[in-house]
Amino acid sequence: MVIRHQSVESTTSRFSIFSFGIDLPISLCDDLFSSGRVHSETTSDDQSHPATTSWERSASVSGARRTRNGSVVSIEQDSTLLDVDVQRKARLVDALKKEVKNIMEEAVSKRSIDLSSNYVNALCAAVEGCLLDGLKKRMLGLLGVRTTFALLQHTAKSFPPALGVLQKLAETPKDNPWVQWCWIREALHMRVLSSIVHHISTSTNIHRLYEAHALMVDRSKGGMVAALLLGPCAVSFKRMSHEEAAEELVRQASLVQRSNGVRPPLSITRQGSSIVSVSERSSVSKDYIYSLHHNFKSSLLYGKNNVCVADSHQDEPTKGYLSLHKQTHTGLLILKWTPNQLMHANSQPCSANRENEPQPYLFKQAISIDISQIIYIHLHQKDERSPSVLIFVNAEGVQSAPLQFPMGQHSLVFLSSLESGLAPCHRLEPPLWTSHGKEKILPKIRRKTSSQGPAQDYVFRIIRISGSDGQVVDTEKQSPPNSPMPTHCVSLPNSPNVITGEHVDSLVNYQIGEACQSMKQQILARAFFGWLSYVRHLRTVRSHLMYLVERKELQDRGKGPINESFWDQCRQEKTRELEDEFLQRVYWSGIEGESPKELRRRCWPYLIGLFSWDEEMEPKTTNFTEKYRQDVEKWRLWEAEVRRLDEEAFNSARERRVSVREASITSDVFEEENDSAFRPQSSQDEERLFHLFLTNLHRIEKDVERCDRNLIFFQNKENLESLRRIMCTYITRNLEEGYVQGMCDILAPLLVVFEDEALTLECFSLLMMRMRENFPQRNGMDENLSNLRSLIQVVDPQVFSIFTLSSDFTHLYFSYRWFLLDFKRELSYEGTHRVWETIWASGRTVSPHFQLFFALALVTNYREVIIDNNMDFTDLIKFFNEMAERHDTQRILEGARSHLTALQQLVLNLP
Amino acid sequence: MSSGPRKKALLKVIILGDSGVGKTSLMNQYVNKRFSNQYKATIGADFLTKDVMIDDRLVTMQIWDTAGQERFQSLGVAFYRGADCCVLAYDVTNSTSFKNLDSWRDEFLIQANPRDPDHFPFVLLGNKMDLEQNRAVSSKRAQTWCQSKNNIPYFEVSAKEALNVESAFQAIARDALARESQDSQDFPDFPDQIRLDPNQNNRQQGGGCNC
């Protein structure tokens, strides 16, 4: 009984592959892809996952012990024993599915895949895993190595393609065939892997190869392994040299650039205006076309080109693209038909060509039908070799325009896609029949037809199934009792033997060939760009953005900013819980209290991580002060030496000038200076260090002199001197790094809070560990710019399209200063303090890259201005420089936090 | 010459020189007519624009000011492109800032990659001439340097005391315009703004003179 139950599943899954294979390979790919990487991480809740594959859908139906046709199959289950096996098999198939999906995704953007790439290795490993499962001992390697090579040798006796692989392997004796799934890789390369696996799983003596519980013995799951490998067998593989691999990368890079422009928006929503302006027709049409592809919100179940609809404007019926979509969230089925002209005008990535702009009436022609409104479907077909016509009738009796399918089995394939899309809540009545367990056929009912004529007319009703008892409930209770219902259990296979008919296998092989051939072509031709950009979009999220945030979300508990009493409590109790609450409250609301400055002075060293949570400030603080004093003494000596040199140089310059003037010697205008000539001899290294200090001291003094002199705090010369002392001490400790412009800007806001040189220096040193990455000659800045670019691209494609798309990040240079100084120049001191503590708190909770989200919020906060003025590189620099210290910090912080939360949610819900 | 009223031209001018020589102060003195000791050290880049009449032509000068520390030079490529004139500035009281002029000039030519680099207009400004008693570089020395570089015009100025700043920038505008109008004779219908795209140079290559 168990076997019979599973055979139903096998039937449906195979069938769905073949129907897609013939008519719409895209949907096969989509199906494969939608069970993607992330999916496999969350295998436990497959059924609740929005992008559940058709297999899982049908699996879930049969799991509820109901066949697709709604009839009940009674099954006795020995649940515990069965579950272990079922789970193990499911895991193996899932692992395979994941790798197939990866490789197919890769195949779409590449001409060929490197045979030694990780994609291939991972796939081979997954196949090996499936084939090894339950393999009898004597089929394993002699040397105790677990390999399936013997299985190939065995298969080669009866199956020529396997022999071919064996021979090929013999030609390249370099590789030891017993290791590294060598034969699997070769079989994949030769495109026979799927058929070999199929041969094994259907072989009559399979029980001599495998234990009874093996995956390959399992009629449904075993068959699925072969079916899954159809796709990869259609991909072209290549043994690539390094240069070729690089070339492939370059080619891809140029593709990325070209497709950037039409990237559809993702579902990070912003408050305020909608992301996509619908004022422009081209963008409307792009969106429309985008909606036709498999995307985030809906999955594509069926697609067929050249379906005709009679057109009142023309004599000839218009050809178009028919597609069936299932919305991920609502489960609604939508049927769409789009005139070909409309498709072509937009399928290219750069359809800037205005002449190609579709005529407005074409838009009116496009058809969109909500299947839930449909009650009847009429099918008229003369015979197999003539076109068939489908008409949809809704609850009010209104008929859709007749959709004419080209001759062949297309309408049947469509109906079976519809049928599987309707599951599990609805179904076709009468259901499609399953002949010999593999092919769907039209039920042998004829209504509305004169039985003499060759023409065949069918009427299907869409009806609802309620509950799991298999009872049929009419959507329309008043409707007349339906047509004589066949006992459709009869059409089900009664035993597994029915499935394996010789002719079906040959048909399967034929279809495999067909499917493989058309698969890549069709993807490239039709769905390529829309789909590709969608995948890339997700890939951007996957490859760049998902690592920016922690997966754990942080809730605002509304406890408000940190105040004195809370901090006192923290210092008294020092518990982990209080630390967590502290960090969260700083992140959401900051540090305020009666005197924010005083409170920050106490909190910040802990927030920055200078002290651990359960540590007192003493005795460390005393040590800091002592060390500081010593270091100052050290560079004071150097400083005195520098002053002496400066004076000498100055005097000698003046003397020379005077003498030049007096002697009227004009030829000798090139003065020579040699600083070290005046110095007593000292060791070479000391000399070098002294010179480093000298250069740095001059730089520091120039910048201290110009540091925030508008602030009352720095109008006081004493404080300027403090700033200089701290900076000199820092440089003495980090002479090789040296002073870089901008350091003063990072130091100054700290000094304002702490008003304690030693403590300020310690905190500054800690901060610089992170900040120095953004300074010249390090990678931090490029990473930030690149991440900001990706974020804007995903969150606000419209703004993104305005930024000049140069391959470097120069168009984002308006944000250079933002990242270098953590927005210190953009905000007032109060704002800077507020943003900094949020960045630090975020670093210890939700994301070490909060600065990116603040930058993103700065951009999106002014998106209208940017868009309305179509700001270029120059305008953006001017705009943001002029906005310095005028931003609404609170508002932008809120924006930044909500961007961050949105990305977290997107990452958590990645398909 | 072309007929009809000429369109407003945009001149892109870049000021380069060591940190602290007074680039920001000079730019502000010229555009806003004031000096302040509260200007901050420049981080990244900024620019100011000013409309000026050169003879009977109204032109907009876009004056770019960048960070002076050598470490930030790699940023230049984004800002230098499409420049019409490069102003080199040094501090007359600081001989190092004078010695570094060569490297600033070379760096500019590499990064901006103008066509015909030998005739690209440069102007040299020696700033802080108000601090005569601290002078470390004589005028003669500066002039000699200018002669060796294809006769770069030289001005001694003071941003603080507003000495010579106006006339120096007038000369800068004139130089830039001479170059710009040469270009616009190649392209009589040159648009309102000079597009700051990197292809500009290529486009004009080998265009020759049509007059």
Ligand SMILES: Nc1nc2c(ncn2[C@@H]2O[C@H](COP(=O)(O)OP(=O)(O)O)[C@@H](O)[C@H]2O)c(=O)[nH]1
């Ligand atoms: N005495 C004097 N000081 C100046 C003059 N121009 C600038 N400064 C000072 O030189 C320092 C550096 O000026 P700044 O314009 O910021 O230089 P930049 O780094 O080249 O932009 C500041 O402290 C200015 O006040 C000037 O003409 N005379």
Ligand SMILES: [Mg+2]
């Ligand atoms: Mg400056």
